[in-house]
Amino acid sequence: MFCHVKTSAAQLEYQAFVTLATNDSYARGAMVLGKSLRNHNTSRKLVALIGPQVSEPCQSVLKRIYDEVRMVDVLDSGDTAHLAMMKRPDLGVTFTKLHCWTLTHYSKCVFMDADTLVLSNIDELFDREELSAAPDPGWPDCFNSGVFVFCPSMETYGKLLQYCTEHGSFDGGDQGVLNGFFSNWATADISKHLPFIYNLSSIAIYTYLPAFKYGGNAKVVHFLGKTKPWSYTFDPKAKRITGSTHEATAHPTFLLDWWSLFSSAVVPMLQEQYGDQPFHSGCVEVMETHSQSNNSLQPQLSSEERKEKWEQGQADYMGMDSFDNIKRKLDTFLK
Template identity: 50%
Template structure:
């Protein structure tokens, strides 16, 4: 075969680059004769890009194509699939005549170079709907015309599932009926979710598997792994393929990781084989990744009792840290409280005592001619009354004939005085007569 061909994969971040690196080494292990190409987005760090270049024939940075189709993606509960539209950039690799695309979460067990003899678009049926093909593995022919047509189709009609699989199935809509030769055997794209519904077939045909696809949340780097024994933590029907993935990772990928890498790759770089303490830290990181992917261990570490215990510990931690604080802390806190009370009380007392009391006491005597006897109702403070009344008595503005003084004799004429005296005598006489009649 004289055509220039390549295996192509896509990695949008450093965590998916872990899968891409293991995939590349698995292809090398089966002695493929074709080039290895990885498409990456700007989200991949430079240090990870250097590691990719040491394994792949080409590392090509492409722009991110996002479907922006939140409504359809919600039906799949997989909003992160929008970015997988970036996959259609593989049609721009026109330096190759034929390519086979593999998702970064696939693993090759046997040489599959015969796939390059297939035509575009060849793929295996999807386990969820066999009349659709699974876009994790497919044969295609690079072409700028096809790329432009795919972009236009995506803009006009979108994708029935919001991701690349829906788009490609709509674009290559004749796959289900037109040419049976474009239907790849399931052995070229064995989806792990199929095992739960058809385990007997796995036992019968499992030895013929060539490519496994760890679909959904069953990514190998998200599964539990015993770093001390270098073995898969839990026994299951996936134990053998998962162990193979981890064997390649520990031998070929892990020694090349760097702490400057992002996400899980950076965490795994700090892990020494056989160290359980560091393994627990990475396990916590894997748990967070699992939560984001919907892989939640409700019966184990993520049980409600453990979550509630963590919440209670977090809520009770602040009071526990308060006593160790230095003794000098309470002292400065007391003065600010006292100073805050005094300024508030002062403005209330000042206007009540000084100005309002003195002003009404002094003003009325200066204007009114009322006798001095009318002033007692104002003598609230006893010390103030004498000082206020004294100036009123001696005030030069009040004439002596209108306001008589208590110490001087009245200015009544003598004749009127004698008449008043006589009247008083008559009154006393009448009183005496009344008293005598009462005694009788």
Template identity: 50%
Template sequence: MGEGREQNEAFVTLATNDTYALGCLVLGSSLRRVGTTRQLAVMVTSGVSQSMRQQLGGLFNQVVEVNVLDSSDTCNLELLGRPDLSVTFTKFHCWRLTQYQKCVFMDADTLVVQNVDELFDREELSAAPDAGWPDCFNSGVFVYVPSEQTYRNLLSFAVTGGSFDGGDQGLLNLYFNKWATEDIGKHLPFTFNVVSQAFYSYLPAFKQFYDNIKVVHFIGAVKPWHHAYNTASRTVTQLPGTGHSQQFLQMWWNIFMDSVQPNLDPQLYESSVVSQNLSCSGIAGDLANMSLERSGEDGAMRDDRERKLQWEQGQADYMGVDRFDNIKARLDEKIAQPTPSGSGKAPEDQPPPPSE
């Protein structure tokens, strides 16, 4: 492989907050582990803290700040059951990375288990079929050619045509509407984008072709970082009813604990603790501190993953444990703590903790 391709082709991902940045760090680490020769680029929005950007910069060749593009299509997103996907239009900025000749976009909730550099031999728009409707491609992994014109065309199409699911996948399938019938060469094998939930899979085939799997995709609202992890046994515990493969979850957590968690900033908290992103800063902060202060005698994490997931989905218990006076009490407790030695910050300058 010539040096030119190695410098001019890149894997690209996106982080809109610190929690999804954790996913990007695991994805990037998995690509490094399988020996990719290509560049790694991550797009970040204003929701990603400076501390997290610095860690991303230590792994990715390029960190690019982009603005948030919101589909504002609440009706179709409600049909999909994922109102959080409105910001996924932001991934269209990937077409603006014209310093590269060809790219592979990968969602932050994907994990590479075998080298996939061969994807750069594919044409735009190459993608794997979606498990829920195979005549559509899944937009979690796709090959594309950066182009300012394509970016402008996508934005124009978003205004005039919209998205049938309110997210990026619906719009991209409408824009690249010949994918299903025009060229089978643009159909990636399913092994390049395998869903982690067993109930989506054809189980005999999953067993038969397991060794061929190259990319795992943790689709759905529940991500690997929502599950509890036992630091003593080094094992992950699934949230009930989520359906994620225990093997794939363990793969994700093994990489996270080995390559990501030791480098996280223990003071990883967003400044606006009482915002809608409280659970995001809370999860990132908890995972940054888990080996320091979040483990009980048995090594199990003590934070409530299910409640943090409810926060992320806008289902906080405002009349119970998440009511305002409890949040205020935690803020007052944090402010009253003495300044850590050598921190150089007054108590009132210390970042607030996540909700517990």
């Protein structure tokens, strides 16, 4: 589990940041992550592992941002009992993360979940050894598997799969497997404990007051929890985020950073790929423009025809019958 540190300029291309997207939602997160790494001038390669559910338009955008986009099989823990206990059935496919050890054309990598955002250059992480990671905010004796340094190896990959078969995962997800496999992380070598500025939870309430000030130096923010940045709606003009309210965000500034980057750098690329096909960007401005363009292209239906379409379950959700249009009519009626 030891890998040689390669730091010469000629050898930098054998080191890479790696992420994983198993569907289009996480692909959007991966796009923002890749853009944030590029914006902060990383000298390393960028690799995205994707599942077969990622659509062609999203694959095309990822290929513009990442040096390598590789399709992998989706591994599922099948551990419904533990995942149900955590109320996170979606975590099963995170076992797919284990594929990152098969990237043996790289000597050392830093894995980053697709729901992370880079706030400054973090290339210094490649000076760390496998398995370096930050403590989990909910259980400090375990590392959080959202950001970690590793060395690709088919031998390690085989041992991880064997460990899964024999022991499973204590939490039903990849974090349980990795902590079980690298079980001496908490006690063996403190140099493998990354400062929490490399994996700052966006929802954790840090009760130690100076931690908030220290958090201002954060280098990576991790949008932990079930509600992800792409679950919200963003108004680029007003710089306002609306949507999911059942889960508090302790650092709304980071959420705004994510949406600002997504709306300015990623949405134009997605629009280019989708063309005239409807897609939900989450940006109010884009949705309204798309709705207007759809309306101008389509013949106007009579009230009777629209009623018939509704009854057939064929409402024009992207145009006349969009939520915004219905809300606007209701507001007018109620006035």
